[in-house]
Amino acid sequence: TENLAPGELKKLRNKQRKRLRKAELERQQAAQAQEKREQHNKSRQQGDAEPDAPQQDELVPEKLARVEDPLEQAIRFLHPLQTLAARRIETHLMAFEIYSRKKKPLLMLQSIKRAHRLDPNSPKLHSCLILCHGYLTRWQGNLDAAVATVLKQEMEPIFRGRDAHQMNAEFLAANSKSLEALFESARMMYHLDPSKQETAISLATTLDKDIEGVNLQNCTKVFQALRNEEFGSCPEQVAEYEARCHVRFPYAQVFCPPSTSCHPSPIAESNHISDGKENCVSN
Known part of the structure; x- marks a missing residue:
């Protein structure tokens, strides 16, 4: 630009100013268009939602990873598996783990019997049986009489009068x-x-x-x-x-x-x- 005549230099600077103004105008127009699109999408989402529908929670990863009621959430996950994957022993072993933590002896019994029908010699089922024996022994005095009777009758064919130590020793010897x-x-x-x-x-x-x-x-x-x-x-x-x-x-x-x-x-x-x-x- 040092070799340009004053008139040419003035023209060059005017062109540069015009380009800058044009770029700034395009930037503003793009920002306005983006804002309009966002407002339109927001309005459409609000219009699609039912008036009485509860507001959806924000998807915060930390909140999703640490739910306030993990066992209830686990049960929500379990129910479809019990329907769609009933032939997989893992489904019923998972059910036992959940219901044992919730101290639901009849649902524990249901899970054990379903798993036992699928694979009575499963090593993981064996561990659940040992744990179940311990739970029922500890809870025996606090169970309703009818519930205790059902548990005893239904588990007897599996426990066969053995304590947990005997069950573990026999399983170890056989496997x-x-x-x-x-x-x-x-x-x-x-x-x-x-x-x-x-x-x-x-x-x-x-x-x-x-x-x-x-x-x-x-x-x-x-x-x-x-x-x-x-x-x-x-x-x-x-x-x-x-x-x-x-x-x-x-x-x-x-x-x-x-x-x-x-x-x-x-x-x-x-x-x-x-x-x-x-x-x-x-x-």
Whole structure:
């Protein structure tokens, strides 16, 4: 611009001012158009809603994650499952967990019987049976006489006069080659008698070759239970089990020590093709 004549320089500056004014005008028009669209959408939403309809709550993530009545919300989630997934034992085990927390013995009974019909030898059902036996024993004095009679009659074919310790011992003896069964039996062993912590942990953490179900999913479940202190405080056993599982599943992130990398090199990966996909699954 230094080499332009005064007249040309004046024309150039006028053009620049016009462009700035035009850009500002377009910006204002766009803002006004956006405001009109928002008002229109808001008016349409209000028009679609019924006059007496309650105002919808704002979707706040923190509020949704921490409901005031979690058990009631869980029941709302459960009811469709009981209709649409009645053939899945997980539905009825979930129902038992919910109703036991709400102290609803007859609904607990219903859940137990439905699950028992689907798979009487389920390890998870076994844990629920042990817990149910304990609940009913503790609540016995506070139950209505008619309710207590129904519970006793309906649970007798399952309990068969055994106490919780006998039930757990028999289930363990009959399923000693299944890691899932060993894990649930060990959990109940510690639940019934915390002094047996060492024995329970030893059962749950076995990786013997003759045990069925020693896979990444089940070992991760055991590891998380140990870390969550479902067997009490046992930091040494947690570290020892993590190290053993890292050897068994060297590429699983869940068992990867913080100071090492679990990403396989191309050579190592080719040498472990026969190990299957489990080693490459992350947490």
